[in-house]
Amino acid sequence: MSLWVDKYRPTSLAKLDYHREQANQLRNLVQCGDFPHLLVYGPSGAGKKTRIMCLLRELYGAGVEKLRIEHQSIVAPSKKKIEINTIASNYHLEVNPSDAGNSDRVVIQELIKTVAQSQQIQSSTQREFKVVLLTEVDRLTKDAQHALRRTMEKYMSTCRLILCCNSTSKVISPIRSRCLAVRVPLPSTEEVCSVLTSVCKKEGLLLPVELAKRIAEKCGRNLRKALLMCEACRVQQYPFSAEQDIPETDWEVYLRETANAIVSQQSPQRLLEVRARLYELLTHCIPPEIIMKGLVSELLNNCDGHLKAEVAQMAAYYEHRLQLGNKAIYHLEAFVAKFMAIYKKFMEDGLDNLMF
Amino acid sequence: MSKLSLGGKASSSKLSSWVQPSFGSLLGGSGVNSFPLTKGTLAGERKSKVQPSSVDVGGKRPRKRKVESQASQSQFFSRKQGSQEDQDEPWVDVYAPQSQAELAVHKKKVEEVESWLRVHLDLKIANKGGAILLLTGPSGSGKTATVHVLAKDVDFQIQEWSNPTTSEYRMDDSFRQSFDPDSRFNSFHGSSQTGAFQEFLLRANKYNRLQMSGDSQAQSRRIILVEDFPNQFYRQPGSLHDILRRFVKTGKCPVIFIVSDSLSGDTSSRLLFPKEIQQELGIHHISFNPVAPTSMLKVLSRIAAVEASKSAGKISVPDKAALDQLCSGSSGDIRSAINSLQFSSFTDFSLEKGLWASKKGKSAASSFKAPVRAKGRSRSVKSTDVLDDSPAIGGKDASLFLFRALGKILYCKRESYEVSEVPKLPAHLAEHQRDRLLVDPELVIERSHMSGEFFNLYLHQNYLDFYLNVDDVARASEYLSDADFLTAEWTSRSTMLEYGSSVATRGLIHSNSSRAQAACQSSVGFKPLHKPHWLQINRTYRENYLSAQSLFINFCLAPISLVTELVPYLAKLSNPMRNQAQIAFIHDVGHLSLKRFPGRLKLEALGDKDPGGLDFDSENEEGTKTVEPGTSSLSGDTTAEPVLQSSQDPGGDLPASQPQPTTTEALLDDEDLLIEEYDSD
C-alpha cells in the first residue's frame, strides 16, 4: 500500500487535474517533435515532478516508469570520489546534483556525458535523445551552472535536459535563456479541494466538503501536504467529521510552541530555552531556513502592524545571513533575541500608554 | 614466520640487551635515584632503566635517548661529582617520581590504577585472557609515571612498545629491539607496523620465557605498556580493535594503553578506543586529571630546594611567586612545569657555560633561553599582569587556558577611571559608556590556542548566562552573527577569522551593559561554563539529512519536502511498506515527541539535576554515535555539573585547569583563583 500521494499521481498529461492549459501546451511541445531543454519551476508541492513524469511518458511511453535506483560513483579530476544516487529508466536519468555539494560541477558534466554518449540500445525507441532530469538546480553552485551551460550546448544532439527548481532567481540567466521556462504555480484552494475529494472517492471514502476545505486552507496550497494531511486524517478517524482536528506535523506544532515561548517572555533565560528548542528542531532535520520562516510567520501573527514591518525587515536580514554564514544558530538566535528586544520594548511602551 | 627463527633472533638480541642496558641502568638507577634498588636482579635493572624515559613525551624520546646515552658514557664515572652535569639532564628525568608519595597524581587515581593492577596481575592465571587498561588524560598529568612507580610498588616489570622507526634508534634501545619483531621486516616498515604491533602484543609473553633468565616471580608479574600507536591505527582504528579482540582471547598479561588527550579536540582516545570497544573488550578506563596546582607546587619546591642545595648558588632558585606562576602557567602539565623550572633556574652562569654546553647539543637550547627567561621574569615581578608576561617557557600554559579565556571575556573585568581622566561620551551615546577594560580580547583568543571560530562557539554557548537584559542579548547576539557573517566567504576566511573573533569578543564585552562599570561587576556571580553543542547538533542534522535522502530515495522527493513533509507525516501514518531502517528513522526524526514537551519548558527544574544525569550526559559527550541529540542538547544546556565533569573526561574539549574532580568545589576554587589574579592586577 503506497501513499495516496503516489498512488493517485496522474501519469499522463491528459489526466492532470489542474493547469490543463499548460498540459495542452506541453503536449503540443512533445508532438511537434523538437523538444527544447526545459526549465520547470514552481513552489514545492505544485506538481512539477508529476508534470515532468507525465511529459516523459508522453515522450517515451510507459517504459519511463520502470525506474531503478542506481548508485554511481564518479571520480573527480582531483581524484576525489563522489558517490551519488540516481534514478533512471531506459530513457531518462534523474539526479539531484546538489547532493554532491561542491563537486556538483563534476557530477553534472560526467553524468550528462555518460548519458549523452551511451548508445540507445533499443532501436524501437522513438526519440534519438535521452533526457537528464536535474532537480534542485537552484541549489547548484555558480560554477556548476556555468559548466551546465556549456554541457547543454555540447550534447544537444543526444541529450535533453529538464531542470527542476523552486525559483529561477538562483538560476543564472544564460541557462534560463537556453531553456523553455515552464512555470508551475501551486494549485488554488478550490483545485486542492477537488483533488482531495476525487482521491477520497477513489479510496472509497466520503470526505465532507468542510473538511476538504479546511485541509486545503491549512496546507497552504501545497498539494502533497494536503494529501498527506488527508491521509493522516483518515488514520486518525474514520468516518471523517467536518470538525475533526487536522493532524499537523510535530515540528510545526513544536515551532509554534517555540514562537509562543518567545512571545510570552523575553529574557536571556528564555532565549537559552529557545536555543535548546531550535537545536531540537535542527536535529530533527528541519532546515534552518524553514525554521526561520516558520518562526517569522508565527511571530508575525503575534504582533501589531508597525512591529510587523520591523520584524519582516529583521527576518529578511537574518535569513540572508543564515544562508551565507556557517553556523545557522548564530543568526537564528540573533533574530530571536532581536525580536525579544523590540517586542519587549513595544509591550512596555504599550503599558506606559495605558497608564497615562 | 617459524617460531624457531623468531626465537633465534630474540635470543641474539637478548645478548645485546644484556650488555647495553648496564649503562642505562646505572645511569637511571643511581644517577637519578638516591636509593638504588636493592634487588639487583635483572628485573630491577630493567625497571629502573625504563624509568627516566618514561616521563618524556613520546615523540621526542628517541632523540633524547641518544643524547642521554652519549652523556651517560661521558659521565659514567663522574656522575655525581659536579652539578653542571646534572644540568644537562632534564630535571624531569632526574626527579622522576620514585614512590607513590612523590607522585603528583591524585591519590584516588593512583589507587584505582594500583587496584586494577593487583587484581589483574594476581588473577592472571585463573583468568585466561588479557586484561586491558586505558589511561587517558592531558599530557603531563603523570600517567606514565604512575605506571612506572606502581611497577616498583606492586612489583612487576614493564614491556614497552615503541613504533619501529629506522635502525638508528634501535642501537640505543636494544631492550625494545628484543621485543621488536620489526627487525625481521626491515624492508617494509610502514605497512608492517601494524603487523609488528600485533606480533608484539600477541607473542611478547609467549617467547618471553626464553629470553629472560630472571626469576620466575618477576616473570609472572609483567605488563605490557603501549604509548605509541602505529600510525595505521589512527587511520583504521578497526585494525587495532581486531588485534585487541584477539589479544583479549589469547593474551596472558595485562596491557596498559596510555593515550594523551590532545587539546585541539581530535581525541585520539575516542578514535582508538570508542565506547563500544571499551565495553566489548572490558577495557578499564581511568582518566587522569591535570595535576593539581597544590601538588605540583609541592613537587616544584622540592626540586627547587634540592637543586639549590646542590648547586650552591650556581643555580638561582625561583622564589615562591615564580613557582606559583609556573604552576598556574603550566595548567596541570607537570612535565612542562618542571622543564620550565629547570630553564628558569639558570642564572647568568649559564651564559658562560653556554659554549661548553652547546657542545652537548641538548642543553644549548635551554641556555639560550635562559637569559630571555630571566628578563621575562624580572619584568613579571614588576607587573604581575597575567596577560602581559609570558608565564612559563614552553608555551604549554596558554593552550590550557580556555576555561579562563572564556571567563576573561565573559566576566570582562573593568577598572573604573580616575575621576579626572574619564572620557565623556556625548549624551546620546551615554549608554555606551564603559569603564576601562582590563583584558585584551585578541590576546585572550590567541592564547586560547583555538581558532577564532571555535572560540566564538564557546562564547556563544555560554554568553547568555552573563546577561541580564534582553536588549544586551540582542546586541550581543548580533555581534556573534556579524562574526559568522564576516567569515562566510571562504576565499577570505583565513584573513577574516581574526576579525570575526575580534568582533565577537569585543561585541560581547561591550554589549553587556550590566558589566559596564567596575563597581557593579560582581553581580553576576559564578556561572558554570559549557561546551558548545552546535557542532554535535550540526553533525546530527547532516547525518539525519543524508540518511533521510538515502532511505527514502524511492519517493523521489527533494530533500526539503522529504524531511519537512513526508517523514513527519509518515510518522503519523500507519504505512506498512517500509523497511526496518526507515521505521527507525521515522521514529527518531519524524516524531518530535510532544510527550516530552511539557518537561521541556521547565528547564530550570532540570537544571538542578543530581548526578543521576551525569552519566547520561557524559556518555553523550563522549560522542557516541547514537542519535539522541535532543536530549543531549537539553541536558547539556541545563545541567552544569555534568558538562564540566565531562570537560575533564578524555574527550573534553574544555581543558579546564581546575584541579579537583569534585566539580563544584573545583570550579569555585578556580573562580577564586581567577578573581585573585584580577585583584592583583
Next chain:
Amino acid sequence: MQAFLKGSTQSVKPQRDKAAAGSGGEKRQKAVPWVEKYRPKCVDEVAFQEEVVAVLKKSLEGADLPNLLFYGPPGTGKTSTILAAARELYGPELYRQRVLELNASDERGIQVVREKVKNFAQLTVAGTRPDGKACPPFKIIILDEADSMTSAAQAALRRTMEKESRTTRFCLICNYVSRIIEPLTSRCSKFRFKPLANDIQQERLIEICEKEIVLYILLQGIEALVKVSEGDLRKAITLLQSAARLSTEKEITESVIIEIAGVVPPKVIENLLQTCYKGTFEKLEVAVKTMIDEGYAGTQILNQLHDIIIEESLSDKQKSVITEKMAVVDKCLVDGADEYLQLLGLSSVIMQQATQNS
C-alpha cells in the same frame, strides 16, 4: 511523432552553418533554432548598428580591417555582425580555414590562448580565394564572450595580438567592456552595440512570422514580445519560437508570451503595490505569499517592481529609500536568501514609505 523515425536523425542537431538547411522542408525547418535561421547573412542585413556596418563595409571593399572589440547588451547582433562580415569576406569555402571562433563554451584558459590561438594565428594566408576573387590576406579570430576570459588569458592574448598583426585580425565580443583589460581595449577599435529600437525589432519579428507561415500571432503579441525582450532580439526570436512550439493550433497571445518569458503579469505587480499603499500588513503578507505560490521568480518581481516604482508618484526621498532597499534585496536574492522573506521585507519598506507620505 512519426517525424522522428530514423530518416531525420540529423534534424535536431544544432547547426551553426545551416545556410543550406533552408530548403529541407517543414520538418527540418522546425528543428533549426530560428535565431540561427534568421541570422543576418550579410553585413547589410544587420539591423540598427550603423557605425560598425559602415566600417565593415569599407573593409569589404578592400580596406584593411582593424582589430575589433564589440560590446553591448546581449542580443544586439554582435556575433551576427562579425559572422556575416567574415562570410562575405571569405565566402563559404575559405570561411572554415580563415575564421576561428571561440566562445565561452569552449575551454578558454590561458593554455588555449597560448596554443590554439597562436597556432591558428601563425598560419600564413594568401590574398586570393580559390575562385579567383580577391580576399583580404588575413585571418579572423573571433573571441566571443571575451569578458569571461580570465585576465591572465587576456594578458597572454595581448602579446599574440601584436605579434601576429600581419596575418590575423582579432574580434573580441563582450557584454561589459570594463571587464576587458586596458591593454587589449587600446589595441582594438571599439564599437558599442545599442539595444535595438522597438520598431526595428517589431519589423524583424513580423518578417519572421510571415516566413514561418504556421504562425497566428496578433500584433498585440508582437508588442508584448518587444516589450519583454528589452531590446534583445535574440531573446525575442527565441521566445517567439517557443511560443509557436507550445501553441501550435491556437494563436499566440500576449499572455502566452508573458508566461514563457517568465514575466510577472503587470496586474499582479500593480496589485502588490496597491496593497502596499492601501492595505494592511496582513493583506500584504497574503499578497506576497500568493506571488511566491504562483511561482514567480523573486528577481523578476523585483525588477518589475523597480521599473514601476521609478515611475510612481512618490517623493524623491521615498523613492531613494525604496530603491536602496531594492538594491539590498537584490544582493540578498543573489546570495540565495529566501524570496518570501526578502520580498516581504521590501514591500514592508514600500508600505512604510507610502504611508508616511499620507
